[in-house]
Amino acid sequence: MKPMPVTDSMFLALDTREHPMHVGGLALFTPPPDAGDDYLRLLREDLLTNSDVRDVFRLRPATPLHSLGYLSWTEDTNLELDYHFRHSALPSPGRIRELLELTSRWHSTPLDRHRPLWEVHLVEGLADGRFAFYNKIHHALMDGVSALRHLQSVLTDDPAARDCPPPWGTRRPPRDRVRPSPRPLALLRAGGRVLGDLAGLAPVTARVASEAFREHRLTLPLQAPRTMFNVAVGGARRFAAQSWEWERLGAVAHAAGVPRNDVVLAMCSAALRTYLLDRDALPDTSLVAMVPVSLRPRAGGETSGNRVGALLCDLGTTIADPADRLAVIHRAMADGKQLFGDLSPLQALALSALNVAPFAVAPLPGVVTHTRPAFNVVISNVPGPRTRLYWNGARLDGLYPASVLLDGLALNITTVTSGDTLDVGITGCRRSVPHLQRLLTHLEDGLNALERAVL
Known part of the structure; x- marks a missing residue:
């Protein structure tokens, strides 16, 4: 179990059928020059065999505590990739219009809280030969900035590279050094900074009122x-x-x-x-x-x-x-x-x-x-x-x-x-x-x- 920050719990509390609280993104790619007719089929099969899943993509909300709502995350140890990763094709004529209509429908659907809160859709059938990924993840797990940073972390500026992780994966980070436990003096200093910030809220409020109402x-x-x-x-x-x-x-x-x-x-x-x-x-x-x-x-x-x-x-x-x-x-x-x-x-x-x-x-x-x-x-x-940027040779176009x-x-x-x-x-x-x-x-x-x- 992992304690859930108040902001994460708030986003889950706001989530309803009328207000699905996930952020999403549509990424448009041009296949690499050497892609064959079975490129996307083989791509899907390869991705489904990749079990290198980043920790955040294994989290699902633990059982809520009555009226207090969700207070912790739990790790899904039996992640079903073929549920979260889905392969679809556009209807003819395969215009961007059809792609956006399909994205609209996917973005309207709430995520299943009994599973980790994300989906990745691979889309083929665009008339110009391109393909797309539509990704969505609950706002409790990532905001827009962190989602974009994650996407950048699996892309590369090398068009020849073929070692990019899947959208739910991560590059192997260097081994972290063991961090020493915080010393009492450091904790006291950190606490002092927080108290100083709180004490500064009153003059901040006065300044905001002055600039807003008088100036x-x-x-x-x-x-x-x-x-x-x-x-x-x-x-x-x-x-x-x-x-x-x-x-x-x-x-x-x-x-x-x-x-x-x-x-x-x-x-x-x-x-x-x-x-x-x-x-x-x-x-x-x-x-x-x-x-x-x-x-x-x-x-x-x-x-x-x-x-x-x-x-x-x-x-x-x-x-x-x-x-x-x-x-x-x-x-x-x-x-x-x-x-x-x-x-x-x-x-x-x-x-x-x-x-x-x-x-x-x-x-x-x-x-x-x-x-x-x-x-x-x-x-x-x-x-x-x-x-x-590129993803395993495919050029990111949008x-x-x-x-x-x-x-x-x-x-x-x-x-x-x-x-x-x-x-x-x-x-x-x-x-x-x-x-x-x-x-x-x-x-x-x-x-x-x-x-x-x-x-």
């Missing part, structure tokens, strides 16, 4: 307007995905003097503005995005668990001019990052908890219908590999994340920088966000407008 610099929860995205969600999902050249966003960012992430947010703002205008549903008040911020050390190699903070960003959706809208987004993100940069990790988590706290009561009947949303949409930008929806949050946009592209995955409630794929067209239109405005 009008920070966006706080419950300032967002009600939109068609802020409703109770059903269990069915839609998933849409597309890639953009990272160089295009870089040119806009350089000309405007802003980070590329701000350009991503401006593209999303334009897309949401157009989508809502088409439905005569654009509020008079600007939409607010929750932007997850990784609290992991940049040099760290953690590939499991959850360490994510939350900033709120004014998207400027009431502003028609794309350059002016980008300026509003840039200021909102700069102010939030400056505040987070001055905080300890514990203090940053406390501020993040304040930003998302209203969602703790969202499952209660009537809360979503009768209260203002904490924010309107989640927009994540996950740093990914900046070089071309990496599209699929995320979690909750009551009051029917739309999620997650992006990954992969090689020389920005790969965008959009997850929406099938019932509440019709014609989700149109957001992809609106994203392209938004980038075109930014290019005309600043270049």
